[in-house]
Amino acid sequence: MSFSEKINNGKFIITAEVAPPRGTYYQTIIEGIKPLKGYVDGFNVTDNQRSMVRASSIAMSRVLLENGFEPICQFTARDRNRIALQSDLLGAYILGIKNICLMTGDFTTLGDEKGAKPVFDVDSLLMLKIVKTLEEGHLINGKELKGKPSFNVGAVFNPFAGPEKLQIEKLRKKVELGAKFIQTQPVYDIETAKRTHEIIKETGAIPIIGLLPIKSLKMANFIKKLNPKSVPDKFIEKLASAKDPHTYGWEYTLEIAHGIAEFGRGIHFMLVGKTYELAKFIDYLKNESPYNHKF
């Protein structure tokens, strides 16, 4: 079953993240995710994440397709004005890319090309509006298209951003504008996962809860600094006293994943490495866990 079929049929969804290469050599990346073939439903191909240059997400998505993986191509508003965005969306569709995930994007100065001119001609809501317009058969200026795309559209939600009321209202708007699935920033405890799931479910979209395994105390503190409410103190304490923080962080993540499988609709693993272990865990969820009927 394809990613979009799973979305439409109410199945449990597992996505993972893959970053295009910084360079032209993509083969190792494809090799790296091979263990996840048949386990992960869609791979989010990041679009110059954290404002650092990498190969284009559209090209990498195409390579994934050719290698039998299902890509979810990310598009940020940071680097594209409305001309480039419409053009890239049409181009991606021509290349067979059906799943897209739209977001505003990190600011330029947070990356490694600090002097770049940030575009931000449109925001995530307008990106969704653009997709909707293209799907209706015309450009946003009203000109008719020769052949129209039809995407499986997703958007993102950060449970730790604010102001809360505005964020939730914005989320609602995103769904109204056509976002079918919502992938979230990583959460670090089951209560947040549950609450986030409910907020998204309420809008009518499919919640796919983000998880980012923590590998070290340093990483935990870094994420906590970015989002002070995200990583629970209890977890940090345990991580600090763990013999092998890497393994502890991984097990902790799996525990949350397990919990999400119980009540949720999907998990988005923002992981690097650990592909064999992840495949094993997904195998367990799908075949042996008490929730295997959901997959």
Added chain:
Amino acid sequence: MVVVELKPFNEILKLISPYKKVTVLGCEIGSGRCMQGGLREAKEIAQFLENNGKEITEVLTIGGTCLIEKVRKLEFKETDVIISLACGAGTQVVAEETEIPVVTGVSTLFIGADCHREVFYEYCIACGDCIISETAGICPIARCPKSLKNSPCGGAINGMCEVNNDTECVWFTIERKLKKLKQPFRIGEPTFIDFSRSNHPRRFKNEL
């Protein structure tokens, strides 16, 4: 007001290295107000240049340097170069109206609000289609680094902007103010900013 920043005196000295006789022209509107290029700073620069072997012809100010009729009335004494401390607009008016070479002693930063002459905040980027009546009089086009007009991004950390962690996310500021005004804010149909209105160079004509 236009906020400017004085260049380091050494840099100014380098800029005028081919010249001997120097006129320093301050501006009292923006530059003077932010204490980066009024008469006082003009005198300081003159003193510095004199100490470094230059001959000061004149140190003066005419108030607002971007007012063409005032600049036209100016008669410079014989000089090799004019150092203008006005913003980019004022300095260009001076350069246009004289045959003497003009260099700038400041960098123009932004249109800002003046808080007790101590801090200056960028409040407007002259987008050409003011929307702040809908956002409690607070401008998200200028005060959000991403110019997000329809809603906040998902990046605010503890209410602070993801880009500048010492600045409140403008959407928090807007929300707080709306609450105080007891005005509800609804995210309506998202609209595009019409950037054609801020394409430069712009012109504005008064029907006199």
